[in-house]
Amino acid sequence: MKIKLLLVDDHQIVLKGISFFLTMQPDFEIVGEAGNGQEAVERADKLQPDVILMDLNMPVMDGIEACGRITAQYPHIKVLVLTSYSDQSHVVPALQAGASGYILKDVEPEQLAEAIRSAHKGNIQLHPDIAGALLTQFKPQGQGHDEAEGIFMGDGQVTDFQPAERHESLTPREKEVLQLIAQGLSNKDIAQSLVVAEKTVKTHVSNILGKLQLSDRTQAALYAVQHHMNGGTKS
The missing domain is CATH 3.40.50.2300 (Response regulator)
Incomplete structure (x- = not known):
């Protein structure tokens, strides 16, 4: 067909x-x-x-x-x-x-x-230029690329990921963490915001990526924007 x-x-x-x-x-x-x-x-x-x-x-x-x-x-x-x-x-x-x-x-x-x-x-x-522009929006100010947390995107190819609506499976806390990811906060910033251990945030991020079937934080942030879950951006 x-x-x-x-x-x-x-x-x-x-x-x-x-x-x-x-x-x-x-x-x-x-x-x-x-x-x-x-x-x-x-x-x-x-x-x-x-x-x-x-x-x-x-x-x-x-x-x-x-x-x-x-x-x-x-x-x-x-x-x-x-x-x-x-x-x-x-x-x-x-x-x-x-x-x-x-x-x-x-x-x-x-x-x-x-x-x-x-x-x-x-x-x-x-388009890779678009991915880069959105990365700039989501990335915490004053920080460089953080490959360990999946923020760096760099092969210059068109980026794609599955957008299927899976966020209903997220817990309220995971949705809160996803919103903060989309606002550009690092794990450390999220931990401070939620008053939890950074290790706990890493566990939440891992669960979010698994449930949404995404590979990194960039894809999670883009998912949040498309599904109106970003709650605004950092100034």
Whole structure:
């Protein structure tokens, strides 16, 4: 079965360029195109694509609003943002709107194809520059990369992880720890905040990663943002 794609961008030359490359992939089928968010919502309803490539800055309705409407009504449709905006004011709202990933338009064509395939499987896709920007937001101020706690992300590849909603299995304390991780606190800071031993925090973090089936703190922080569990960020 081919992956059905809906392409959304208000620039025809961009649509044509993306379409030309993707039609060369044997496992993709482009079922439609749209020039703004409102058209994307309407065509998602009619065409029922598997994955939507969504631009953000468009007339009539922007990509974030369109993403929110589509994912709310059709949770089986994956929306992969493809844009030139890398700032957090665009990234975080897009993820919170239900986007299955955030890719910049300077990505290599082959990486875009792989991102589509992975998003279709249910993984969250992040351009390496986006992952880095979010890391800066989550990382405790005044600290460097902490590989021991899984904060460093460095191979320059598109990052992905499973976003399935598993946080209902977390205990109230584990949810509290997850929120503090997303605010950029280290284990030591969390221990001080909760007035517990640092060893206890490490146990909670290990349990959180296991229950959410994530590999490190970065993925946990991104999970918390997408599921509105971050409780704001540190100033």
